[in-house]
């Protein structure tokens with residue numbers, strides 16, 4: 060057996076990557092120095108993998124922003140609005156597509172399958188002429204070999220996955236795009252073969268989703284062509300995040316090796332191997348170690364699983380590997396000294412996972428006795444956590460057992476609620492609001508750091524936050540918005556903040572994971588039973604409300620989003636953990652209401668992300684996800700207006716569940732995805748308040764009044780004006796002060812124009 064990896068976090072041990080990108084964008088780092096900095100991170104990553112004893116090391120998984128954008132750039136697939144004229148795609152074009160420029164809006168970004176990683180969506184305009192602009196895999200391979208003597212395995216996004224995740228073409232044009240790109244894939248592989256590359260990893264995670272039979276014929280055609288035209292290099296076809304549905308067809312593809320996920324497959328990949336066997340002439344990548352969770356593996360059961368698999372696959376044809384790229388977990392748990400010892404001892408981040416892979420490989424080759432000591436230690440770590448008192452909170456268990464008796468829907472109809480709410484608030488046509496956060500400026504971050512380090516007292520920090528709130532209440536007043544927010548200045552992140560305040564959570568010092576571009580998140584760890592301990596948001600909200608007669612929305616993150624953006628204990632179902640969070644949040648909502656806050660927003664941007672990859676599992680997930688949201692939000696008075704918010708996902712196919720949340724008002728991103736959502740309202744009548752984002756907040760670009768006006772017009776072609784709200788796509792925390800004020804000013808102006816136009 061050999062040990063292998065599929066991808067390593069690119070952000071650096073101390074987020075050096077993020078800092079370098081942002082410095083470069085700000086003009087504080089020259090291009091040459093920037094390249095040198097990134098190269099150092101890249102080589103460091105390769106070295107770490109080598110030192111951890113990994114034999115099959117990926118190259119080309121590193122990126123300057125996103126691996127899908129890299130693939131688009133490699134094939135010259137740059138949308139025409141960026142004025143690209145061929146040749147190697149330079150950094151300014153590359154980042155223009157990712158971030159937008161003054162002249163051209165950025166490409167859409169959306170979730171990478173069911174993760175919190177966002178990729179840049181390729182736009183396959185019919186006029187684009189794909190060519191190989193530069194073979195980045197060849198460069199990556201050479202670099203690893205020359206600088207470190209590592210014989211790397213280049214990683215390429217598979218053609219079918221790439222085209223399926225792209226937009227801008229009609230369904231009947233899919234095959235013609237395959238035909239146009241296939242020769243370029245051949246060329247990439249031929250060039251790699253000529254260089255002496257042994258094997259290439261081709262990621263086709265789309266094979267883990269529900270695919271129609273006809274689609275498999277296209278996949279087969281792709282791999283038959285690649286095998287025939289580029290015979291000099293072995294292809295290793297990698298799937299992940301779920302089982303493959305059409306197992307027999309997939310393992311029959313003409314490739315040298317197949318990688319399967321044995322962690323997130325619901326046992327189905329194993330069942331397929333047992334039932335159908337595995338082709339004797341192929342290598343199997345056994346995705347044994349969880350590439351998305353952070354718990355130490357139960358090595359005994361992993362070895363058992365490996366043993367079962369070895370009954371169908373020869374040992375020398377097995378690669379022990381993570382279930383997916385380690386991009387989705389933090390770099391190293393070594394520095395987490397502030398965590399409780401029992402918890403810390405149960406963690407495995409990327410580096411620790413690589414060590415586990417090396418260890419399992421050793422056991423696979425030399426027998427279980429060879430690793431007896433390590434096995435014992437790992438098992439003890441897991442046991443200690445299992446016995447933690449934080450997992451034995453009796454009241455939490457009782458409440459969950461009695462869930463059926465908890466209120467789980469509003470008592471009044473949506474129309475009745477609307478009437479009393481409108482009587483109370485007297486909002487104008489097209490009320491304007493924002494999504495919650497205002498700029499998290501370096502000053503805000505620095506203030507928090509000082510407070511955390513103890514350089515600032517509690518009081519000093521509190522005063523600082525209050526001043527920020529006041530400043531932004533004044534700005535909202537001056538802008539003439541209708542529904543205000545306090546700005547979320549006290550929050551490091553919308554999930555981590557709540558994790559720090561609820562019982563059952565822990566938070567790391569340096570457990571960062573890339574979310575999109577240079578932006579990272581530090582997911583909290585749910586290790587125990589979740590319980591409300593004290594109000595978390597009441598003081599800041601009440602203070603903001605005391606400064607204005609306009610309504611200030613209370614602002615919470617919903618149970619499903621807290622669940623999906625945390626690392627979750629693996630001894631309980633996600634459903635049960637979601638209910639625990641929901642009941643804790645209900646107490647916060649009740650506290651806000653009791654303190655006189657009459658509008659409360661419960662964000663659920665990760666609702667769609669949690670959707671299983673297999674369609675047949677959707678209904679079950681949506682049922683408990685919707686229930687969790689309603690458990691949180693159903694005990695308020697009729698006149699209390701519940702808002703929710705969602706962004707950066709494809710919502711079209713879950714619109715009914717979104718409606719079933721029964722929130723009075725939803726704000727939802729549509730602008731970055733160029734209005735795609737609007738279509739779904741042609742067939743579905745949404746009967747609650749709805750604000751469709753009228754501008755992209757992830758771009759430094761200032762949207763014009765006209766642009767927003769046309770977004771509004773487009774939405775009102777399908778939505779009832781009486782229910783329509785106007786807001787940006789998402790929170791404004793990543794924007795600068797000037798950008799925020801200027802764009803909101805334009806938004807208010809666009810609203811005034813629309814009010815005149817649509818007033819009856």
Ligand SMILES: Nc1nc2c(c(=O)[nH]1)N[C@@H](CNc1ccc(C(=O)N[C@@H](CCC(=O)N[C@@H](CCC(=O)N[C@@H](CCC(=O)O)C(=O)O)C(=O)O)C(=O)O)cc1)CN2
Pocket residue numbers: 175499501504505507508550551552553554555574575577578579580581624664707792793
């Ligand atoms: N969890 C989560 N997922 C999400 C979103 C989200 O908001 N949260 N939004 C969508 C898009 N994703 C996003 C993810 C991250 C960020 C973001 O802004 N992240 C920040 C970090 C936020 C944070 O936790 N900040 C901390 C720590 C900040 C920090 O780095 N501090 C410096 C010191 C401060 C300084 O001098 O700048 C340090 O410790 O060294 C704080 O504010 O306290 C970043 O990468 O820059 C935005 C959007 C979807 N998924």
Ligand SMILES: [Zn+2]
Pocket residue numbers: 494664704705706788789790
């Ligand atoms: Zn959002």
